[in-house]
Amino acid sequence: MSTPAERTPGFAVFSSASGQLARERARRTTSLVPAASVIAADEHTHVVLWGDLRHRTLDAPIVLTRGARTSRADVGPDEARRIVTGELDLRDVLPPFAAIDWDAALGRLVLVVDWLGMRHLYLSEGDGIVGASSSSAVLAGLSTDRRIDREAIGVQSLLGWQLGAGTPFAGVQKMGPGSRVTLSRGVLTSCEDPPAPVRDAPSAADAARTAANVLSDFVSVQLDGHPDTVLQLTGGLDSRLLLAAIPRNRRSSVEAMTLAVPGSSDVEIASRLVVDQGMKHRTVELRGLQALTDEDAWSLCAAAARDLDCSADPVAFASIRWADPAQSQQPRLAGLGGEVARGFYYFGPLAPVGVSRTLASVLAQWRLFPNERVSPDALEPAFAAAATEIAVDRVHDALTSASDTWWTATDEFYLWQRMQRWAGTLASATCFDRPVINPMLDDRFVRIARALPPADKKNMRFLSRILLELDPDLANIPLDNRPSPRTYAEPSAANRCRLAALQARKVVGKAQQRWSHVTHPPPGGELLAGKVVRHWRTDPQILDPLRHLGIFRQSWLEGVVTGGQPADPSAVALLVNLVVACGTVPALTAGSGSRFP
Structure with missing residues (x-):
């Protein structure tokens, strides 16, 4: 069983005027x-x-990620303090990054997060x-009147x-990108x-x-x-750009690693690349999940949540965590961020065209x-209907606040929403495992991508041109499918015709997925979700806190625990999250002004 012995390092700070409440x-x-x-x-x-972190003191800033760095150097204690005080620009720091520092002179606790809000x-x-x-969850579990945020759960x-x-918790908000927050005397x-x-x-x-x-x-x-940095290499373009960015005379000394995903050509393509470059190659496989007991699978997913x-998604995260445990502390080069530059x-x-709610709904x-x-x-009809309206409204609001023009708005949405909130959630959960370096989240790179017109980014044109600049030979090798x-x-x-045909196949595939309501489960997700459901069937009381939330249908839940109703990985993921959230949240009613029935 590989569930972590203790939770990810972290902190909480409380301040009140009298001090007694804190x-x-x-x-x-x-x-x-x-x-x-x-x-x-x-x-x-x-x-x-x-x-x-439990043995740290407040004499120096506490950096809340391992291997923090700027584009030029690692972040040490002196640099961390200058970042907290604003002497160093947050845009010079690579996401994810956050730090806390006690300002004794002013009697205040200062918190900062990176420019993207990824930590x-x-x-x-x-x-x-x-x-x-x-x-x-820690903040939520300490309130005298804490509730699940039903609208957030709907989204x-x-x-x-x-x-x-x-x-997921009413009354608890995430710090915004590039925020500096102080707490003093309540x-x-x-x-x-x-x-x-x-x-x-x-x-x-x-x-x-x-x-x-x-x-x-x-x-x-x-x-x-x-020099011990490992390149996380797939069959895609983003990680190939990082391979191309390594000087040719240094590639043979760099180790590459690839996650073997069933049905993916990542290992095949990555193996060809590393052989051509004379690099060492390590493959990480999803082995051992089958041998997990149902109870261990549940524990693994609950810890992930x-x-x-x-x-x-805790099921996806648990699967990857199992395959790639944080045994090696070597820094890892990863291609996260390239999506921002490819439309x-x-x-x-x-x-x-401009931004409209109709286009937001289509997206x-x-x-x-x-x-x-x-x-x-699986959901209560009224909850599902309200969730759709609220989610589309919030997507529309995010797009509208990003740009007046549709295509630019979608790029900004990916950066400030999906990258910050989805990728940032995963990065925050793993940022103490090992240093993970994402060069394409360097502010200099992102600013170039944001400035380009959509026509220059469409169909990965910009990223592919970068690869031609770095290594034309690598640009001749096909990508994954x-x-x-x-x-x-x-x-x-001729190339436009090839890309148009490829785009047409993708549109047809997406349409079929939309019409059939079929999701794409993560690697190992179906196996792990099945084990979790079997454990619930032996201990159905685990799901009792969810029965009166008005989120899942009572009949559907009953079918899941009795064995008559299957549950796909997406449903299992939300169930796991709600069970864990309810473990520290005593009050489960909707907040005032909720649009849910």
């Missing part, structure tokens, strides 16, 4: 988080630390006390993750650095050259400081919901 909340936190330590910063503010920290206010934590039942500042103040303005678009050629230089410079500096703050949500011709129903949505048949990057970079008439 002291009591800190004491109660230790009952929720075993082996935690409590520090009285002053009589008003109390800090709780757990996991590997998740949470806030709560009320009852004469303010709080902040790396865990929204998550469709997306599989949260939007904006939402959490008062919480917050300021947020606005996103960097989008500058005038460079030419496509200049953008590709500049971005290539950013990546090659970043990767070279990383290897200089950490806890570490994800019940805000993403991930583009569909159809790039006609000049939601065809691209955002299909992969992780819980089947409406797709043509070579050169095909995308050089849009000749």
Whole structure:
């Protein structure tokens, strides 16, 4: 059984005018988080630390991720303090990053998060006390009147993750991107650095050259400081860009690793690449899940939900955690962020259109919901209907606030919503496992991508041009079930026909998925979900807290525990999250003003 012995390192801080409330909340936190330590910063503010942080003091900033770095160097104690005080620009720090620091002179606890908000920290206010934590569930479990946020759960039942500042818990909000927050004498103040303005678009050629230089410079500096860095290599384009950014004369000394996903060509393509480059290669396989007992599978998924703050798919996370445990502490180069530069949500011709709720609904129903949505048949009809309306409204609001033009709005949505909230949830849960370095989240790279017009990003054109700048030979090798990057970079008439045919097949596949209500379970997800359901059937009381929420149909739940009703991985994921959330949330009614019945 590989369930972690203790929870991910984290913190909570409470501040009240008299100090008594803060002291009591800190004491109660230790009952929720075993082996935690409590520090009285002053009589008003109390800090709780757990996991590997529990022996830290408040004499120096506490960085809440392993291997924090800027584009040029690792972040040490001096740099961390300068980041907290604002002397160093947060945009120079690679996401995910967060830190807390006690300002003794002003009697306040200061928190900062990276410019993208990818490292998740949470806030709560009320009852004469303010709080902040790396865990929204810890803040929720300490309130005298804490409730599940039904609207947030409704959104998550469709997306599989949260939007904006939402959490599964009413009264608990996520800190925004680039935020600096202070807590002092029961008062919480917050300021947020606005996103960097989008500058005038460079030419496509200049953008590709500049971005290539950013990546090659970043990767070279990383290897200089950490020659044991491992490249996470797949069959896709994003990780191939990082391979190309490694100087040719250094590639043979770099180890690559690939996760073997059943049905994927990642291992086959990655193996060809590493052989050509003379690199070492390690393959991580999803072995051992079959041998797990049903009880162990449930424990693994419940621990995953806890570490994800019940805000993403714990079944998928548990499966990957099992396959790739944090045994090696070597830094890892990963390609997260490339999606921002390739028009991930583009569909159809790039006609000049504005943002509308109709288009937002199309995007939601065809691209955002299909992969992780819980089947409406499993949900109470009124809840499912309200969830759809609210989720589309929130997607529309996010798009409207991002840009007046549709295609740019979808790019911004991917960056500030999916990257921040979905990828950020996973990154926050694993940021103490090992240093994971994502060069394409360097602000310099992101600014170039944001400035480009959609036509230069569509069909991975921009990323493929970067690869041609870095290593033309690698651009000639086909991708996973797709043509070579050169095909995308050089849009000749023949290549346009090939890409149009590929796009047509993707549209047909997405339409079939939409009409059939079939989701795409994560690797190992069906196996793990099946074991969890079998465990519930031997101990059906586990699901009792969910029976009166009005979220899942009573008849459907009864069928699941009696064996007459199957539950797909998406439904199991939401059930696991709700069971774990309800374990620390005594009040489960909708909040005032809720749009749910």
